[in-house]
Amino acid sequence: MGRCYALRRLHDRILAFADTKRNDAAVQKKDPDITLITAEAPIAATTHGGRAKCLQRLVRLDLPVPCTLALSFQTVRRIAAGDRPDPAQLLSPFDHDAILCVRPSSEDPDWGGPGAVLNIGMNDARYVEFSERIGKTAAAALYLRFVQSFAVHVARLDPDVFDDVDPDPVKGLKQALAAYEEETEEEFPQEPAAQLTEVLRSMARAWEGTSARLLRQAKGAPANAGLGLVVQEMALGLGEGECGSGVMQLVNTQTGARQITGRYLSQSQGRDALQGGADALFLERDPRGPSLEELAPEAFARLKAYTALMRKRLREEMQAEFTIENGKVFLLDGVRVTRSARAAIAIAVALAEDGIISREEALMRIEPRALNELLHRQVDPTVPRDRLGRGIGASPGAASGRIVFTSTEAQASAARGEPCVLVRRETSSEDIRGMHAAVGVMTHRGGMTSHAAVIGRGLGKPCVVGVTDIQIDMRREQLVFPGGRVLKAGDSITIDGTSGDVLAGDTPLLEATRDPALATLMSWADAVRDIAVRANADTPADAGVARTFKAEGIGLCRTEHMFFESDRLTVMREMIFADTGEDRAAALERLLPMQRADFIDLFRIMQGQPVCIRLFDPPLHEFLPSDRSGLRELAEALDLPLSDVTRRVETLGEYNPMLGLRGVRLGVTMPEIYEMQARAIFEATVDASREGAPVVPEIMIPLVSARREVELVKTRIDAVAAAVRNETGQEFTYRLGVMVETPRAALRAGEIAPLVSFLSFGTNDLTQMTYGLSRDDAGRFMSAYVQQGVFPEDPFHRLDADGVGELLEIAAERGRKAKPGLVLSICGEHGGNPESIAFCREAGFDYVSCSPFRVPVARLAAAQLAVKSKITQDVDPIVR
Known part of the structure; x- marks a missing residue:
């Protein structure tokens, strides 16, 4: 080893070997695919693998690396196909009595490879030589290790053959050699060249095997991924002195x-x-x-x-x-x-602070989605998983708790201090309180933009949807999993909203962390990104989280979620049951101070940052009970016969409520609702502005499809604003905008834009309507569609840049042509997706808005896009 090491150092300095007895340079000229690792050798990770390239870097640093030969991907493929490399060529760089090892060198270390084989070259003669040099026990240990490794990995013997080998190396060696001869009916090979050739052949074929191909493809490797091999002189680690x-x-x-x-x-x-x-x-x-x-x-x-x-x-x-x-x-x-993700951030920040890498490179080294590991609790990766089923990981993080089947049970469990997981076939607006009370949510139906998924992400709670391989028996309050396993209400489960796993029992969890390194990294991200990031926040608690994560305002406040508190729900139902506009207005008058208080809290928390409030959107039936006990309670509250209540609820039912009387259609046909909300917003604006920075609220009209709808609502809102100015004697301004959720609104953006200040694209519904897919049901078949290449990705998970994206581009172009300076944004859940942010940035959007807990992910993704853009612009066009 000493001679090879000295010669290589000399070669690096004068680019030639002084010792004419060695033919390493000639070897390189004859076959560059079998290359001595020197500073100047033609080695790359894409041709010889990452290990070979790293060893070359260590050699260039003049570090004490043993003499090493690199075999390229092409060479290994030829060996796997039956070619045998020249043993003399392989052994020429090494001393005649060197002991060797062979290690895999794949392009990406995560792709794996066959195990290393050590001590190649040990035989009976060298055992005697080494016994004299380092002692009999150490020599026997070297030989025994090689015999066992060769037997298992090359001769393919069962490892059990060596179970009874004596732990004493000297005795064990004799037993191992005897066992090898008995199993193979031949003596253990003694020629080092033959040993090396067989090891190389075995490792090459192992890489090309079917099971190995499937395993590395599961890790993300391409089907034709290559394997390099490095042959390295052993530094023994056994012998006299400190070894x-x-x-x-x-x-x-x-x-x-x-x-x-x-x-x-x-x-x-x-x-x-x-x-x-x-x-x-x-x-x-x-x-x-x-x-x-x-x-x-x-x-x-x-x-x-x-x-x-x-x-x-x-x-x-x-x-x-x-x-x-x-x-x-x-x-x-x-x-x-x-x-871990936490360590990756700390390492990147430390390298940048030490001047080893730039801040921009530190930003680029972190996968944005990896931030979820820091922001949410995670299942401990070191513990075994008892998987019951799997669905779609719709909201990251993990939680353990007892199973409950209703929102009422979830609230009762939380009141007792017992963590629970709310299990539903699918959730609706009336489950909001139960979702708040539970530590996590699991549903049988649903996809990435189903109700449970969207609300789960907004609350920052783990959510697994579309667990279609389970059966939910609501009457017996039990879950039946594949294989017949049954869990009942009160049993404990763990849900992993990152992977989609549903696990049995209370699985150990790792707590979320907020390291100073993350704050530093995010400050660097904010300094370079060129698109704003807001949060979707429906409550003061959501707004507080948004502020914590440095959101630049609220891009979507869904006001309907404010009506599901128990003290408001009854009043809301009275309004729904009112027969005239006057009666509706009377009921809404009782809701006005509640709404006003909500908006005041939001404005105070956001401290002058923009708050975009979406007017009432869902169909009215979502506020009404569907079971008989709920109908009876409603009849008692309204002092009406049960038959009248049941009949009225049935009348409000729709065949397709998501395309029925909701959004702006309610605002046009029942204008009292939007008038009350507008008054609450404006009165809150006046109150909040007295205490701090002037508030300029943004009011967004949902589900628009025609210019006339906007005209009608705008006229009434302007009238309410004028009335509040007169009543309070205070001036204020507001911005009116449209939530573009229908293809027609996107196509007619040129007509709508002159009436408004902004267009915000609700990509959840826009995707649903463009594809004709139910976002709640698509999860049942979406994986099959993606696997068969119908869609490259779930369009509710990643924005469809071709179809839905074209509608966004058309709307942006026509809207800004009709009104230069029109503010454009996305407020659907795509706003937190790095690929979707890239689309918005290219399209010239002003900001994206996403769930509060996804804000850091969006901030980092936006910064990385800005860095990439700068790198591209700085590259000379000829070089590019």
Whole structure:
């Protein structure tokens, strides 16, 4: 090893070997696919794999890397097809008595690969030689390890063959050789060249096998992903003096905190130190036990310096795999430190603050969706999962609780201090209070933009929808899962709104974290992004969360959710049952102070930031009970015969309520509703403006499809504004806008725009109407559609840039042509999707709005888009 190491250092300095006995340069010229790893060798991750490229980087840093040969993807494919490389060519870079190992080198380490095989070249003769050099026990351990590895991975023997091998290496070696000969009916191969050739062939074929292909494709690798192999001279880690192996890194994998972590094990090889056991040592001095720093301080100091140099020059936190041989340190590999989302942010911020990378690069290193791991509780990834079923992860995070089937039970459970998961076939507006009380929600039906999904994300609570493989028996209050497992009300389950898993029992959870590093990263994001991010917030609590996550205002306040509190619901029902406009106005007069108080709270919390309030939208039947007990309670509250109440409720029913009497259609046919809401908004504006910055509310008309609808509503709202100005003696301004949810509104935007200040696209309903898909039912077949390529992605999850996107572009172009300066935004759930934000930014939208807990994701995604755009603009057109 010493001769190869010295020659390679000399080659790097003068670009030629001085020793004419070595033909490494000739090897490279004859076959660049079998390449000695030097500073100048033609090695790339795309041709030789990530491990080979990283080893070259370590060589360039003049670190003590053992002599290593890299085999390209093409070479490995040829070996798998039956070609045998020239053994002399493979062995020429190494000393004649070198012991070798072969390790996989895939393009992405996450794609895996066959296990490493160590100690190639050990045979009977070398066992005798090594026994004299490092002792019989150490030599036997080297040989035994290779025999067992070769037998299992190359000869494909059952590992059970070696179950009875004596733990003493000397005795065990004899037994292992005997077992090999008995199983294979031939002696263990003694020729190092033959051993190496067989190991290479076995690893190449293992990579090309069907099961290996399926496994790596499941990890996101392309079907034709290549595998490189590296043949490396062994630093033994066994023998006289201080010998051993281990790994070192400079950060904590879970938190990203600066902390030397890893383990070291004397008289060991590879990653043995990580397998646990009392003999493994800490690296730094540690009160819990002995350390490498105490045992071999010079070796520890060198390792620490090497790892720090890797961090600085490779611009990444690296884990160093090392071997100590008679006190001398060798680096066998360097791999990117595995990390949680929390650690990834801390690492990126620390690298930027230390001047190793730029702030822009730190931003680009974080996957926006990974922020969900910090903002919500997660299932502990280290514990086994008892999966009952799987649906669509519609709102991230995890929660455990007892099963309840009604909102009333959820509220009662919360009052007792018992966490519960609300289970429904599907949720509706009347389930809002139960969803507030529960720690999570699971539904049989629904998709990414179903009621449960949207409200769950808004509340920041885990939600799993579309769990179609379960049966819900509401009468018996039980769930029947695949395989016949039955859970009843009161039993505990865990839902994972990130993965969509439904798990049995109270699964251990990891708590959400809010590290200072995240705040720093987000401040950098805000400094570069060029599209605003607002939050969808319906209550003061939602608005508080929006402020916490630095939303730049409220882009959608759904006022109907304010009417489901018990003290308001009865009044709302009285209004619905009123026969005349005067009676409706009388009922609404009782709701006015409640609405006004809600808006005052919102304005105060947002402290002068814009608040966009959507006028009443849902069909009236959502506020009415559907079961007999609820109808009876309503009859008592209204002092009406049950038959009259039942008949009236049936009259209000619609075949397709989502396309029926709702939104602006209610505002036109029952104008008293919008008049009351407008008055509440304006009176709240006056009150809130007295206490702080002037409030300029934004009023949004939902479900518009015609210019005349806007004219009618605008006239009445202007009249209410004038009346409030006269009554209060206070001047104020407001902005009127339209929520574009119908294809016709998008196509006629040029007619509508002159009447309003903004158009905000409700992409949930716009997608539903453009596709003719029910957003509540599409989850039942959407996965099959995506798998068969009908849709590239669920259009309710990722904005359809071709179809729905074309409508947005048409509306934006026609709207701004008719009214320059028209404000454009998205307020549907697509607003928090990074791909959808990219579309909005390209289309020139002013802001996106999403659920409060998705605001950080949107802020980071928007910043990354701005950074990418700047990089593209800075690149010379010829280079590009």
